[in-house]
Structures are given as C-alpha cells and as structure tokens.
Amino acid sequence: MPTLIKGRRVVSDSWVFLADEALVPESGPVYVTLKRWLAERESLSARTAAVGVLLSPADDPENLASDIGRFALIAVEFPAFTDGRGYSTARLLRERYGYQGEMRAVGDVLRDQVFLLARCGFDALALRDDQNVESAIAAFADFSEVYQNAADRPGLFARRLAASAGGAR
C-alpha cells in the first residue's frame, strides 16, 4: 500500500478503488474511473457513501465540471513521474472548475515532485511504496518562495502588490 500524505501528515486511507467490472459495495467511500463514472453516474450518485473519480493523464477534467460538487475525492494518475499532464489536470480542477474536495496524486508519486504537485493543488499524495516519507514531507518546504500564480497561491507580484496596497491603506 502506498503511504498517503494529507495536510503534510501521514493519514490512513479509507477510499477503495473499484475496477470497472467490480461490484459497487453498499457502503464505504469508493472511487471509479472516469469511464465508469460517466456510464453509471446516476446509480453512483444515489449511494449514500462518498464517491470519487480517478482521472488518467488523457482524461479531460471538463467531464467532471457539472458534477464537481458531488465528489469527495478526485485522484489524478501519474503513470510515470515524467508525464506532466496531471499538473494541468489538477490546476484546471481547482482553478477553473472550482473543485474543493480531496485531490490526490496517485501512481509514480515521488519525493522530488512533491513541491510542484502541492503548488498545482494536490492536497493528498499517495507516495510510491519505496519513498522515504519524512523526506517527502520535508519536500513541501523545498522552496520558501515562488514566482508564479498557481492553485496554491497568487504569483509573487500579485502578493507584493496586495501587500503594498495594504500598507498604503
């Protein structure tokens, strides 16, 4: 089992991923592929337990836009850490579609990408098994400042401007 980090701490994972052919359990939080979500949207929504979706790199997050409030988890898959599509997926979910639930990076999730993942809006990381957990948590602080606007905070110049406007008041 990968270690799950959320809020910069190790937490236990109550979510179960359902393969496309697996039976949907009556209770307990489950997450499914985008394909299954689109096919079984009504019945999955009718469950009382929480539901989430797994997005592969080629999946368009726009498919979730109209249902975005229904999900308690969106997992974004990184089949290889060098496949950077998930970063765009994450920013779109947070910044364009207004997703506020747990967004989890899964797959080839490594210590050296933690800082970037957090900036793009991931608040949960399912670390690959072999990763050093302490080191991965320390990686949230690899840099104390950033230039660009992203999902986690506005860009440096916007914050500077806000600060000087505040100071002038």
Add this chain to the structure above:
Amino acid sequence: MYQYDVIDQRIVDERVRQFRDQTNRFLSGELSEDEFRPLRLQNGLYIQRHAPMLRVAIPYGVLSTRQLRMLAFIARRYDRGFGHFSTRQNIQYNWPKLEDVPDILEHLATVQMHAIQTSGNCVRNVTTDHFAGVAQDEIVDPLVWAELLRQWSTFHPEFAFLPRKFKIAIVGADNDRAATLVHDIGIQAVRSESGEIGFRIIVGGGLGRTPIIGHVVREFLPWRHLLTYLDAILRVYNRYGRRDNKYKARIKILVKERSPAEFREAVEAEWKHLEDGPGTLVAEEVARVEARFVRPAYRELPAIDAAHEHRLRAEPAYGRWVSRNVHAHQQDGYCAVSVSLKQHGLPPGDATAEHMDAVADLADRFSFGEVRVTHEQNLVLPHVELRLLAELWGELKALRLATPNIGLLTNIIACPGGDFCSLANAVSIPVAEAIQARFDDLDYLHDIGELDLNISGCMNSCGHHHVGHIGILGVDKGGEEWYQISIGGRQGSDAALGKVIGPSFARAQVPDVIEQLVHVYLAHRESEVERFVDVVRRLGVEPFKEAVYANAD
C-alpha cells in the same frame, strides 16, 4: 544588468540545497539513474562521452564581470581551464565531476547565477538579442521582458515535465538577432500605433530533425497578457503534445499535425479562461523589474570622434576590424564591440579561463562592467566609447580576440560534436578548424563578404546548420563520419531553411567543397553587395551542385 533581490537570491540558494540533496541521494543509491536523470537535466547536468557536462545558465546572454570571473574560476578549479559558450547564450563545462556540481552551483549562487532549466523537458533559459538596449533598430528593449520571463519560467509548477524541451526567444528590434522564427515560442516585441508595447507571438518553429519556420498565432498581444498567453500555449502543449515518440514530441509537431489555425484556436480558447486572471502583468511589476536593472551611466559625447575617423582611413587593419566587429550604438559616442571567439586557436565558442578574466578586465575598463554572449558563440562588450576604441582594439589583438570575422565565413557556429557529445554522429570542431585554416587569408575572407557557416554533429542541430548560408551536418554512414552540405539557409527576420546539395562527403573533402561553393558564388555575384545567400536565392542550388559534383565521378 538585473540585480537579484532577496527573494531571487533565496530561490537560487534553495535550489543549490535541493540539488545537493538530490545528488547525495543518487550517490547513496536511494535515487535510481532513471529517477535522477530528469532531475539532473533540469539542472543542466548531462552524463557525456568523457565526463559529466554542466550547462550553466546565462539568462538572456547578459553577464557582469563579477559573473564572468566566476565562470573563469570554475573553469580553472573544476574543469580543464576552459568553457564553451553555446548557441543558446549559455556556457558549458565538459569536465566537471558529478560530486563537485553542488559546490559549483554554490559558487555560482554567490554571483546570482545558476544552472536551472538549462536542460530537461521544461522551459529552458530564455534567449534574446545580444544587442538589446544597444541596437539602433530597436523598437523595445527586450531585457526587462526577458527577466519577467525568467521569473515566470523558473520552477513553473505546471510545466516541469513537458513532452519535450521548450525554448523561448524574444527580440525587440527590426532585425531578428534572436532567431525567434526557429524557436518553440518566438516573441517579437512591437509597438502599436498608439505607442503601446505588445508582442507578436510565433509558435512551433524549430530546427532539429524536423526543421520548421514558426507560425504567427498573435500579431499583437498587449504586454499585460504576455504571461497568461504563454501559460495558455504551454498548457495546450502539455496536455496534447505527443508523448509516445520522442522525435515527435516538440510543439512544432503538435502545431503541424493539428494545423496552425486549429492550434491557434485551441490556444485562444484556453486563454479566454486566463485572460485578465491573476497571472496578468501589471505596470507596477514591470516598473519594479525595470528598476532592478542597473543601466550604464553614459557620458555626454559627440556622435563622431575625429581621431577614430582618422584612424579608420589611415590604418586599414583597424578599419577592417571596425567594419566587421564594431556595431552602432543608440548612445552618441558609443559602440558595441564583438570579441571574436573564432579563430583564436580554440574550437568555436571556447574560451580559456585566461580569456574570460582578460575580457572581464576589459569590460571593467571599457564597457561599464558588462559583457554579452551571442547565439553565434562570441562575446560582446556592449557599451564602448568611440574615443577609446583603438586602445581596446590593441588590447584585444594582444589576446588574439580581434579576428575581424563577425558575419564572415570563419565565424563558424559549431556544436561540440563527436569529440564531446554522446549524441553526435560526427565531429564538428576539427571540420570547423580545417575550414578556418583554408580561409585564413583575411583579404580573401573580406572579399567573400557575409557568409554564415554552421556545423552540427547530428540531426539535433545544436550548430543550427539549417539556417547557415552554408550548413554542414554530420551523418553516420556505416559507422563512418560523413558530412551533408546544404546552402541557402538564413537566420533573421526572413529566416529560411537550407537545401541539401546532394550526397554527403568525407571529412577530408569538406574544405574543398566549401571552396568550390565560394568559387561559384564569386563567379556569379553581380556586385560585392550581393551576398552568397542572395546568389543562392537568385540562382537556386543547381550551379553550385553542378560545380561541386562535376569532378566527383
């Protein structure tokens, strides 16, 4: 020159710490080679034929003398006493030890330098006109915009793992000295009729194995939208660029496969969401960055210096050097001086630590402590007083850095080639040296006139052979080094790709072939004003081809 503030410095210092930790984890076996590779590449570190190669960023080609002396120090202490200035205005060291790289970076950070994103599948070091702020044909000084782009691209969280590398060039003059038409994104700063600064945005150009001239996606983008528009282009590329085949992964392939019109629509649709969003630039930020540039405190000088004018007539060698290596300046009484790193006894673009220190001393004396690196792999002293020019010439001659060959055949652009690079099919440097030796008669060289000769050791085209008036490409034929020759390429505002003249040649034949091409040109030119590339354009490849292959059978 831009001066870091506290935050710029802290980010670079934190990078050093991060890379030291990554290197330690690799050396201890915690990081596999496959996992370390993308990390070290994003810090400019390659594992090469003989040793690691470290590429240090020289953002938009501007160096202070303090920085240049540090590059000399690193060449001495960690390399074999020299460095190689690349076609992307960076410097490469070919012999550092992997375990020394964190220390090298720590030294660099003390002079506001780094190796961030000089390789890897991310936004690379932004390049610009080496005459920025100097050239008389300048419409907008691109340096402030280049620095804004440096900050925007540094550790951009969304675009660290693109399908492939991503190169951006920006220019602000009529004459495109930054090759913007052959970059992933080319940016041409322009002014609207009302005087507002904006940018023409060009996408999908590039050299490599599929050379393509870029397409204009925006004729005029108001300046405040620059960063959000780039975000939109990069996002479309990051999401839809091909990742199944390394050779089809550059943005130019996406633009080509989708068609430029369709690609543009996708960018515009994406940008509609980002327009006026939080990434939109504001005047205060542009002014803040502008204010961090220390500009030269020029003296009030007459536009014409009598002694200089007199010497031009009296001393032909001086006149010849001035005609090739000295360039007009926006400021009266000043000029910019090219320091030729070609034909000084070293491979094209190489400089010894002694050269670097000597040029730094000269820049302190003659050029407000500022040096530029050109994409043609030379150095420039950008702000020299005309009345001191002869004195500077004397100093450069003594250093063998005054070869009057800027724009001429021996000002060869060459990649490091098979002597150093593990990708190369063939050597580049010995070919360049053989051609330089063949054309070492300065009178003849000047008579031939402007001629760009570019050499790449393989299809990756680091020597920009496609846009050379004469381009030479190293190819592998059954394990042997052969050279394919093209003519008619050109860089600049009317950039074009050269045409291959026919079957390739053995290395020993190359200088003869170049000489034959030059003979055909000289025989056909209508006047001295008509350059080699103009004759190729007028007559086509045929007469050149006939002459070169006539005796081949």
